[in-house]
Amino acid sequence: MENLRLRDDFYAKIDHKGEIVTVGGIDNMKLILEDIEKNYGEKQVLKKASFTFEKGKIYGLLGRNGAGKTTLFNCISGEDIYDSGKVKIEENENINKELDFSKVGYVFSEPVLPEFLTGYEFLKFYIDINKDKIQDLLSIDEYFDIIKIHEEDRYRLIKGYSQGMKNKIQMICFLITRPPVILLDEPLTSFDVVVALEIKNLIKKMKSNHIIIFSTHILQLAVDLCDEIVVLNNGILEELDHELLKNPEFEEKIMEVLKEDYHD
Ligand SMILES: Nc1ncnc2c1ncn2[C@@H]1O[C@H](COP(=O)(O)OP(=O)(O)OP(=O)(O)O)[C@@H](O)[C@H]1O
Numbered sequence: 001m002e003n004l005r006l007r008d009d010f011y012a013k014i015d016h017k018g019e020i021v022t023v024g025g026i027d028n029m030k031l032i033l034e035d036i037e038k039n040y041g042e043k044q045v046l047k048k049a050s051f052t053f054e055k056g057k058i059y060g061l062l063g064r065n066g067a068g069k070t071t072l073f074n075c076i077s078g079e080d081i082y083d084s085g086k087v088k089i090e091e092n093e094n095i096n097k098e099l100d101f102s103k104v105g106y107v108f109s110e111p112v113l114p115e116f117l118t119g120y121e122f123l124k125f126y127i128d129i130n131k132d133k134i135q136d137l138l139s140i141d142e143y144f145d146i147i148k149i150h151e152e153d154r155y156r157l158i159k160g161y162s163q164g165m166k167n168k169i170q171m172i173c174f175l176i177t178r179p180p181v182i183l184l185d186e187p188l189t190s191f192d193v194v195v196a197l198e199i200k201n202l203i204k205k206m207k208s209n210h211i212i213i214f215s216t217h218i219l220q221l222a223v224d225l226c227d228e229i230v231v232l233n234n235g236i237l238e239e240l241d242h243e244l245l246k247n248p249e250f251e252e253k254i255m256e257v258l259k260e261d262y263h264d
């Protein structure tokens with residue numbers, strides 16, 4: 001059986017008679033990091049960091065302040081250039097290519113948005129510049145409803161938005177374009193408890209079609225939301241046994257790992 005790629009994220013399976021058997025999206029996707037190195041001057045932040053992330057899972061990225069979590073996200077998203085190594089994406093096992101940065105959605109811990117536009121104007125603009133990539137577009141108000149931005153706030157300038165509201169606008173952006181890889185750098189810290197729960201549920205709902213990696217310092221959040229825990233320590237990535245997530249002593253264990261291996 002042969003896989004015929006129809007579009008970037010769509011394929012058809014063709015049997016030996018040349019008939020189309022199934023048409024569907026990518027059912028198997030991996031983000032592969034190979035020996036990523038990143039230095040800032042003398043400081044080696046990432047020292048051959050390698051890891052394979054899979055679609056359908058939420059990964060929690062833990063590490064001490066300054067461990068390099070934001071740097072790693074910047075390298076994956078193309079915000080920053082890494083010194084050596086490779087970031088690849090594998091789709092349906094037969095395609096293995098350099099990651100196209102447009103496949104990555106990145107929610108910064110401190111969002112950068114055009115403050116002179118209203119939330120509504122910005123989303124209209126965002127939809128316009130991405131219209132080739134968007135499937136199943138909803139109305140702007142429907143997105144605002146999902147993410148619970150009140151009607152009166154939709155037409156106010158972003159300049160006056162709180163940080164949590166700006167994070168929400170960024171969340172809407174990837175609800176619109178649905179990039180296969182979603183990076184969230186400490187995303188929920190600015191949300192109030194009600195919104196944080198809503199966003200948590202939203203992330204859980206989205207996970208089956210995406211690779212979601214988020215960094216956090218809130219261990220409880222990692223326990224609630226993640227399928228796997230990845231620790232960034234001394235420039236390398238290590239997966240923790242996910243059985244640890246169910247362990248009542250999770251916090252103590254994580255503390256041990258982070259304290260033990262930390263060299264400044
Ligand atoms: N643009 C830059 N120029 C120089 N050094 C940088 C730059 N960006 C990051 N660094 C350094 O790289 C290291 C990793 O920083 P990074 O922001 O990636 O850490 P982090 O794990 O995200 O930390 P935090 O938990 O505090 O957000 C730090 O020592 C930081 O000072």
Ligand SMILES: [Mg+2]
Pocket residue numbers: 069070071185
């Ligand atoms: Mg950071």
